[in-house]
Amino acid sequence: MNLIWHIIKKDLSRLWLGIVFLTGFIALKVFLIHEIFSTTEVTRDWSSRTGRYQALLLVGQWILTFFVAVAVVQEDPVSEPGAFWETLPISRRQLLGAKILGVLLICVIPALVTLALAWIKIGLPASMLGWPLASAAEAQLALCLMALAFGGLTKNSGHMIFWMIGATMVLAIPIMAPEALHLNTLGILSPATRFTQLFWANLACIVTGIAITLNQYLYPSRSRSIALLAIGLGLSLLAMGTTHSGAALLPGQRRLDQEIAGLPAQITQATIAKPNLGSDATFLTRISLEQIPSDMMIYPYSGTWSEVHSDHPPAKGNIYSSNVGLLKQLISRAFDFVPSTDNRSADFGLESIIPAADVSRIAGHQASYDFQVAMDVRHFGIDGQSELVRGATIRSALGVTEITSVTSDGTILRVEIDARDSGLNPDPGWFVGIDVEYRTLSGFGYALINPKTKTVLMPARTSSGMGATTYGIALMRAKLQFVLPPANGADATIADWRLVKVSLGNRHRALKSFTAGMTPKETPRIELDPAWVD
Amino acid sequence: MNTIEIQNLARRFGRTTAIDDLSLMVPEGSVFALLGPNGAGKTTTIKILMNFIPPTSGRATVLGVDSQKLGRNERSQIGYVSENQILPLWMTVRGLLDYCRPFYPTCDRELEKTLLRKFDLPEDRRLKDLSRGMLMKAALLCALAYRPRLLVLDEPFSGLDPVIRDEFVQGILEATELGNWTVFISSHDIEEVERLADHIGLIDRGRTKLNESSESLLTRFRRFEVILPGSAAALHDLPPAWLLPDQVGDRMVFVDSQYSPTATETACQQRYPGAVVTSAPMSLREIFLTLSRTSRKTPNGTAL
Numbered sequence: 001m002n003l004i005w006h007i008i009k010k011d012l013s014r015l016w017l018g019i020v021f022l023t024g025f026i027a028l029k030v031f032l033i034h035e036i037f038s039t040t041e042v043t044r045d046w047s048s049r050t051g052r053y054q055a056l057l058l059v060g061q062w063i064l065t066f067f068v069a070v071a072v073v074q075e076d077p078v079s080e081p082g083a084f085w086e087t088l089p090i091s092r093r094q095l096l097g098a099k100i101l102g103v104l105l106i107c108v109i110p111a112l113v114t115l116a117l118a119w120i121k122i123g124l125p126a127s128m129l130g131w132p133l134a135s136a137a138e139a140q141l142a143l144c145l146m147a148l149a150f151g152g153l154t155k156n157s158g159h160m161i162f163w164m165i166g167a168t169m170v171l172a173i174p175i176m177a178p179e180a181l182h183l184n185t186l187g188i189l190s191p192a193t194r195f196t197q198l199f200w201a202n203l204a205c206i207v208t209g210i211a212i213t214l215n216q217y218l219y220p221s222r223s224r225s226i227a228l229l230a231i232g233l234g235l236s237l238l239a240m241g242t243t244h245s246g247a248a249l250l251p252g253q254r255r256l257d258q259e260i261a262g263l264p265a266q267i268t269q270a271t272i273a274k275p276n277l278g279s280d281a282t283f284l285t286r287i288s289l290e291q292i293p294s295d296m297m298i299y300p301y302s303g304t305w306s307e308v309h310s311d312h313p314p315a316k317g318n319i320y321s322s323n324v325g326l327l328k329q330l331i332s333r334a335f336d337f338v339p340s341t342d343n344r345s346a347d348f349g350l351e352s353i354i355p356a357a358d359v360s361r362i363a364g365h366q367a368s369y370d371f372q373v374a375m376d377v378r379h380f381g382i383d384g385q386s387e388l389v390r391g392a393t394i395r396s397a398l399g400v401t402e403i404t405s406v407t408s409d410g411t412i413l414r415v416e417i418d419a420r421d422s423g424l425n426p427d428p429g430w431f432v433g434i435d436v437e438y439r440t441l442s443g444f445g446y447a448l449i450n451p452k453t454k455t456v457l458m459p460a461r462t463s464s465g466m467g468a469t470t471y472g473i474a475l476m477r478a479k480l481q482f483v484l485p486p487a488n489g490a491d492a493t494i495a496d497w498r499l500v501k502v503s504l505g506n507r508h509r510a511l512k513s514f515t516a517g518m519t520p521k522e523t524p525r526i527e528l529d530p531a532w533v534d
Numbered sequence: 535m536n537t538i539e540i541q542n543l544a545r546r547f548g549r550t551t552a553i554d555d556l557s558l559m560v561p562e563g564s565v566f567a568l569l570g571p572n573g574a575g576k577t578t579t580i581k582i583l584m585n586f587i588p589p590t591s592g593r594a595t596v597l598g599v600d601s602q603k604l605g606r607n608e609r610s611q612i613g614y615v616s617e618n619q620i621l622p623l624w625m626t627v628r629g630l631l632d633y634c635r636p637f638y639p640t641c642d643r644e645l646e647k648t649l650l651r652k653f654d655l656p657e658d659r660r661l662k663d664l665s666r667g668m669l670m671k672a673a674l675l676c677a678l679a680y681r682p683r684l685l686v687l688d689e690p691f692s693g694l695d696p697v698i699r700d701e702f703v704q705g706i707l708e709a710t711e712l713g714n715w716t717v718f719i720s721s722h723d724i725e726e727v728e729r730l731a732d733h734i735g736l737i738d739r740g741r742t743k744l745n746e747s748s749e750s751l752l753t754r755f756r757r758f759e760v761i762l763p764g765s766a767a768a769l770h771d772l773p774p775a776w777l778l779p780d781q782v783g784d785r786m787v788f789v790d791s792q793y794s795p796t797a798t799e800t801a802c803q804q805r806y807p808g809a810v811v812t813s814a815p816m817s818l819r820e821i822f823l824t825l826s827r828t829s830r831k832t833p834n835g836t837a838l
Contacts, residue, residue, distance in 0.1 A: 075622075087584070090637065
């Protein structure tokens with residue numbers, strides 16, 4: 001152990017500048033974003049821009065981590081025989097131990113400590129940092145594993161770049177290639193299948209990384225490492241071609257699938273717009289999903305339909321729906337503003353383009369249709385509320401929201417908020433994911449309620465904000481604008497309103513399949529609901 | 535007791551055979567020079583001895599242990615300096631010594647100080663700022679300071695200018711006086727090791743050509759000049775031990791590789807009655823050149 005520590009000390013003294021750069025970069029990243037939020041005028045444009053900056057800074061952090069970790073590994077290279085360490089009385093096992101501990105001490109622990117201190121410094125409660133730090137640790141550890149594998153295979157930067165291409169292939173192609181390679185032949189991929197694919201692909205990458213590392217350190221053979229890399233790539237691709245549901249892997253998924261499958265769904269309207277001569281037609285189906293549980297937020301994101309007993313392949317369509325409407329329903333129900341016996345429904349539209357020639361065959365004819373709609377499902381909850389006054393705060397399980405300004409001109413009420421939240425929130429009873437797509441990422445939203453008039457106001461589309469999320473730490477500044485109802489349009493009534501923060505738990509996905517009979521009608525033009533968004 | 539024993543060692547890289555059926559013995563306490571032209575397989579042999587690469591077949595033992603099973607204990611008794619050694623160039627000389635010291639329980643601080651003084655190395659200078667000669671000295675100092683039982687030097691003189699080379703040889707000579715270690719040194723030039731070696735191994739094309747003490751070699755090899763009574767051709771049916779025979783007019787020369795004071799001269803008198811036979815001792819360099827040339831003429835010949 002003394003010798004292992006001796007090697008680590010050598011690496012630390014060699015790469016202290018790397019630690020300084022990495023921790024400095026991370027601290028700068030957090031404070032830069034926070035500073036931008038504190039000093040910049042909140043506009044809609046800034047929101048996307050800060051998101052991009054944040055993403056760029058995060059990628060910068062990852063690249064820096066990767067190359068510092070590679071430097072630790074290549075300080076005592078194992079890719080070529082005759083390195084200095086080989087002349088010393090140290091075993092390969094000891095060297096591997098030193099390198100694993102070295103990258104942890106140089107690339108993981110300082111990064112996590114810096115993140116934690118920076119987050120606390122900008123106002124996040126220490127009690128909220130567990131999950132974000134676990135998420136950050138996962139990313140840093142994955143990078144270090146890749147650095148051990150590919151740093152062990154290479155002896156310098158040129159070599160490294162060559163192998164990075166290999167790494168990119170292993171990591172990226174399995175994620176991106178299935179569409180291009182038509183490995184996924186399902187119309188809409190079942191979330192459990194998608195999860196299974198990512199689970200096995202990720203596992204293949206991790207196992208490949210570990211296998212290459214062990215091979216390079218303990219049983220050195222570059223040709224074997226290349227073979228392992230090829231096998232890893234093959235397994236990843238194979239995993240991405242999986243079509244069987246892996247619901248067994250996801251204890252919560254099966255329950256969710258069953259819950260969604262049990263909800264009644266009906267077609268409320270089906271219209272086909274008359275095409276111009278020679279052009280395609282637009283087919284819009286209005287769907288209502290009913291009896292949605294009061295703690296569940298559902299919004300569809302893609303769908304297909306097909307005629308029962310038809311040879312035609314399922315047609316894909318755009319989904320139009322209103323999250324605001326759904327959220328408003330939930331908030332109203334949560335504060336008992338509507339009778340609890342009301343049937344809560346999610347109404348949305350499925351619009352697709354069909355050939356003009358099919359119009360005469362479909363329009364006016366009663367037929368059964370199969371529908372398949374992929375749903376995003378989130379737990380809903382009231383996270384906190386406060387008076388509508390400047391300086392008031394909402395302290396909730398997710399974080400802290402401070403009201404920085406409240407103004408009203410009688411018709412528009414403007415509320416400025418500054419929020420620091422942890423978007424990572426374990427969702428008990430549901431599954432915890434393994435990657436970006438399925439990790440536990442909570443969201444939150446704001447609304448105004450007036451208990452006297454039992455009114456809920458959702459932010460108008462003129463509201464603006466900017467936010468950035470890294471590892472689930474969400475920083476947000478927003479100017480929320482609410483259009484006051486005429487009866488409450490005086491300054492004196494502002495005190496009646498309260499700002500409510502709602503939490504939308506982890507996003508989960510499920511497929512809703514149902515069969516319904518309908519008689520599509522021809523109309524001059526398709527009418528979309530004004531509240532719907534694409 | 536032999537510090538190194540190599541038996542029928544072979545190593546192939548794809549279709550290229552680097553060493554083939556190599557056998558050598560390095561006695562304990564000797565300064566053994568492994569000689570051979572460039573590409574003879576010296577570095578490959580050392581890499582196998584140091585367990586940097588495995589042999590394709592055959593066996594090598596170092597300090598009584600199979601080279602492929604060299605453990606920490608054996609490694610801590612082996613010092614290694616190579617022309618291709620990748621040293622941590624960012625370290626200072628002092629840093630390198632400090633780094634290496636904990637690996638070796640037998641490290642002798644006094645010897646380290648003595649060698650540091652003798653080699654005249656600037657302690658606070660980074661290795662990357664040292665000349666090649668100084669760098670090799672630093673590596674040698676690192677290897678010697680813990681009094682290894684075996685010191686392996688792989689082409690240590692390559693690229694050194696004559697002055698530095700001389701200093702380096704002097705350094706090794708002085709160091710060997712300070713400790714009782716076996717030195718295994720590879721080189722392609724006998725001149726470099728002539729002053730050092732008491733045992734010589736010669737390999738060519740991966741095969742052993744010679745493996746014996748310098749003293750025995752110097753005794754065994756002798757250059758002969760024969761002035762023949764006439765100018766008749768005299769180079770047919772010569773004993774195999776007579777190497778590189780040549781004749782110009784009535785003057786014939788050869789090297790006897792099995793010299794004995796009376797036997798060779800008697801043989802000459804019997805073959806060439808009336809000839810005037812003179813002989814002269816040879817330097818190791820001359821012996822090495824003779825053997826190299828002979829080897830080139832008969833590449834698949836057996837050991838001499």
